[in-house]
Amino acid sequence: MEALIEWARGPFFWAALTFMVLGLLRHLAITLWDIFRVLRRAGDKNMPYKQIATNTVKWLFPIDKVGNRFVLSMTSVCFHIAVILVPIFLAGHIALWKRGTSLSWPALPNLASDILTIIAVISAVAIVIQRSMAKASRGLSRFQDYALPLIIAIPFATGFLVMHPQWNPFPFNVMFLLHVVSANVVLILVPLTKISHCVLLPLTQLVSEVAWHFPENAGSKVGVALGKEGEPI
């Protein structure tokens, strides 16, 4: 068991982290390149860049859209805050970083981490329930949309039990291994699934903004309107 834990927090963790970082960089590079390519091909000199930029930023923080489905939006916001803050600012994690790489940064108080962890687990479950309840979103959902919040909740739940051994009904080592392995799996999933929106979001938004700004009256004859009739898209 000790050897397995060592492996999971050593080589496996480094591989997962490297995969996540390089994978996200790869996504960034590819998306940027695609935007550049699309812009060049469209040849539209009158692109409303200012509007695109403001819309992109606006969609990054869609505060005015919260009212549409208030409960789901709030659950999602809570989930995101907890999921981003806890792994990065948990004092124990920072201590590990310090030991391994001598890097460190300010930590959250342990109580705050505990509360956020509970919020993360509960909101993950809530997201899945709400998604499956609403007819509109059910139609749009893929398998990964249901699975990912639950998968992400695993390292949080196990992490909470690891932090509080007095409430942990299972053997400590098993919980610890489960925590590390599930966290590594999430890291690997980041660039392979829609979790990659963590870096891609502004860019995908930008892409759709660009795409919405074909010339006026383009209609179905986009190629003609752009003066690129007969060329491959």
Next chain:
Amino acid sequence: MTSRLTILKSILWIIVGIWAMVTVARFTHGLGATTNLSDVTPWGLWIGFDVMAGVALAAGGFVLAATVYIFGLERYRPFVRPAILTAFLGYIAVAVGLLYDLGLPWNIWHPMINWQHHSVLFEVAMCVMLYLSVLALEFAPTILENSLFDRPLFRRILAVLKKVTLPLVVAGIILSTLHQSSLGSLFLIAPHRLHPLWYSPIIYLLFFVSAVGLGLMMVTLESLLSGYFFKHKVNTKLLSGLGLAASVVLGIYVAIRVGDMAIRGVLGGAFEASWMSTLFWFELCVCAVIPAILLAIPRIRRSIAGLGLCSGMTVFGMVMYRIDVCIVAFARPEGFSYFPHWTEFAVSLGIVAAAVLVFIFFVERLKVYEHPMDQAEIPTIGPSFDPVTVRSLVPAAVTAPRRYSLLFIVGASLAIAFLPQQAVLGTKPHYTPVAATRTIDGFVIENEKVGEPNTIGFIEDVGAIPAGAMVTPLIIIDGNRDGRLTLFNHQGHEDRLGGEESCASCHHLNMPMDRASSCHECHRDMYEPTLIFNHESHVRGTDGNQGCVKCHDPSSAVKSYETATACRECHAESIMSGPVIADPEDRWNSAVGYMAAMHGLCRQCHINKAEMTPGEFPVSLQDCRACHNANHTVIFSEMIPRVKNSESQ
């Protein structure tokens, strides 16, 4: 959809990914962290394979250039461009490999300003450098022919280059001849180390002739492989011509190699039953004898299978010849071996993989082979707006990079996972196992005169015990961990320091409640500062998980040794005062090395005593020779094997 070429490229990209990560480790933590090189094996795989074999494998370039441009055998012209491209990429690969192997790669240009005409390596370096330039010029027309460069300036350059082809070819042949042979001359200076079956005063001739043979076979192998992967027809008629030439050259090589040994009278060594003679015959047969014989048979050299077998054997055998000379047959002391670390293989393979990818890139876009390449084998994938599944409207030329970049990342992550700790965190001294102080059966004959040394002996040395001898186990200590033992008069120390109650003045000055546990129970690695703290036993002693708060303040966010209560808060009464070895303030959580501990303990105590009571303790006792003197050290160093045996019993 997945063609042979796609599979090949996918594998190559994974290797390149692994290579990239090893590269980072190599250049941040140095050679020791990423190789198995040592002072007895200063040149390893990176020189043996990447440089020595790499240069030889690229010999096809000058051989084919000579065949076509000088000897006018125009029918071999289709092979010239691929051969030149291989040579060009091969030499770049050599240069890159060298950058990894050099300890100070940023100084690689130094030979250009510090000319050393007496150094073979200097000659090799200059020739390789010049030849690389020649190859670049020889290959440049292939690039400039591309429609991308269809401009007046480039057309003029192209015209000039075509005019100077012949001088370039002649220069290339001269430079190749010189450095192919000089790679062998490198080893002339080490007759004391290179095995006599490989050392020869004319080793440069052997290297040159073998390079010519290898060059021909490499061109053959490459044609076969590119035929397989690009799915175009292989002209076996032409290849059989190369095969015949190779057969002759390889025959000459065997004749020179064996003849030279016979003339010098070392051929007898090849018939001794030893590893080296077996290796010699295996290598000679694989690289030259068998291919030469097989290629002499027309039916074999006209079949693809026959050519593939022979060229594969020669390439493998000649690479082995280089590696044998550079590594295997190059002497190292008994008990020391060298096998490359996987990171070394990763770099060597990664450079080759990158070279192959560049080769494929050029072949797909330029007119390297006469047959045009099949374009657009991969169908366009249907549209989707999911940026994650990387599907798009674009053709294969754009989707392929996505697949390969993903594989690159997979390779890189795998490499990170398996990199040795030293390559990630830097080198640490090697693990030194620790054994307890040893004892050996001996006897003491007390000298009647008080103050004179007693006679000490070992039962096994003398056989029978002399009369009046007192049989006793003698304690020997090995303070430097180097097998040089010295006798330690434990009884004498005990008596002088005040009997049993004095144990603590030497044993375990910092450990609580400990009298004579051996050091290795805590200090697992002598050279590495380690934690002198057993967390597990403390957990058990403080009611399991409920006891954390006893040491770790609940308000402290993180439970680590830095934030825990100091040991002396609880164990104040059991820590001896006045520790001799370590300064507890300074390094309270780490242990000193064994030698420093032992020497610090012995010498410091003697120095202190001599200072405090100069009359009783002579100053000379702090001198090394107080313990490491003729009577002790020497006898014991002879006894090392026996001591080891008694330990294992």
Next chain:
Amino acid sequence: MSEPMAILTDVTRCTGCEKCVDACKVEYELGDDRPWRGQGAIDDLSASRFTTIVNKPGNHHVRQQCRHCLEPACASACIVGALQKTPEGPVIYDAKKCMGCRYCLMACPFDIPRYDWDRAVPYVRKCTMCYDRLKEGGIPACVEACPEEATIFGTRAEMLALAKQRLSDNPDLYVQQVYGEHEVGGTSVLMIASIPLGFLAWKDNLGNQPLPDLTWASLKKVPGIALGVGGLMTGVYWIVGRRMKLAAESAEACNTIEPTDPADNQQQESESNHDQ
């Protein structure tokens, strides 16, 4: 002081106290030993130990250090001239020139140069006979530190004479050989002992021929080979070209269809290839 200097080590006087090692470590600020694989191969020299004592059965303590050969293999092998033989005797190392090829480690018959394997910026490390001290008129630190005068310093001629004097004074004690007088052309570190000292090198008997000569035998042919190959290739090209031209002319003159011309042959073959 341009007269060649030398160190004479009398193994019979050495008690193995390693004061020389300590002095050397202090002089070059080498610090603690950094154990590394391969160290202790035939001795325990390392990048942090330029000299050491090899203990041999029978109370023999043999000091291992750079021999400062009169014609050093390492200096002749060095591609950038980082290793140089000085007229005073020492073979010195210029870290600024070095590019880290380690050919000197391969070439040295005594296995002396060691490498900073555990450093990201590694250098070749070896004894320099305290060249900086010599220039100021001093003597090497190890010699200064020796309490038994087992290792002493002077001009090479003096040391050689002294060594021979001791050999003849005490013929029963010593092996009748000054180790380093002739080995690989002579060295600037001389040793006398009551045991054979061949174990200090890769081979018991290295011979008296300076190793750089072996390389020079092939290197001196380089200009000849370059000119020869160049001339030969140009010649062959000229002859082949001329023959092809003549054949083409004669073919044209005869106006026959017979494909005797190699160029025609080529054309035919390429055609047949296309047919395939």
